[in-house]
Amino acid sequence: MACIDYWIFWTYLFMKGSIIWFVQRYSSLAILAYFLHIVFYLVGASGSYYDWVSFIASIEMKAITSLISILIISHAFIGLWTVGTDYLTKRTLGFLSPALSKKAESIQFLYQLVFILCGLLYLGSILYIIWKI
Numbered sequence: 001m002a003c004i005d006y007w008i009f010w011t012y013l014f015m016k017g018s019i020i021w022f023v024q025r026y027s028s029l030a031i032l033a034y035f036l037h038i039v040f041y042l043v044g045a046s047g048s049y050y051d052w053v054s055f056i057a058s059i060e061m062k063a064i065t066s067l068i069s070i071l072i073i074s075h076a077f078i079g080l081w082t083v084g085t086d087y088l089t090k091r092t093l094g095f096l097s098p099a100l101s102k103k104a105e106s107i108q109f110l111y112q113l114v115f116i117l118c119g120l121l122y123l124g125s126i127l128y129i130i131w132k133i
Contacts, residue, residue, distance in 0.1 A: 020078050027071040034068045062130050069126045073119045080115045084108050 045051050055061060086092075088108040094101030 020082075023074060024078050027075040030071050031068060031075065034064065065130050066127055069123060069130070073123050077115070077119055081112065084111045 041055060045055070085108070088104060088111055090101045090104040093104045093107065100107070
């Protein structure tokens with residue numbers, strides 16, 4: 001139960017409306033800029049395999065791709081956290097079943113734990129692949 005209390009404290013401290021709004025909006029703009037950078041490179045490049053490898057394997061692209069990966073994970077985290085806090089409540093689960101209503105906090109905690117672990121697994125895999133090249 002202490003883990004749930006810690007989680008509630010963390011979400012109260014950091015998951016405030018204005019903070020998540022800014023992180024969500026600015027991360028989407030950074031992801032768009034990264035995507036456009038890749039597209040413009042593909043359109044303007046000579047098209048050889050070696051040019052592409054040298055572009056992707058450069059330290060700048062690895063660092064930018066790492067940062068964008070972190071932003072993608074945080075963007076997804078905020079979206080999934082919002083869904084969980086909106087729909088996995090006593091009230092909304094109570095419409096389905098009174099038994100689910102009693103377990104709403106545990107269900108919400110498990111839901112968030114699963115997507116946090118998946119996000120960390122994805123991020124670890126992405127960073128390993130990027131920096132392994």
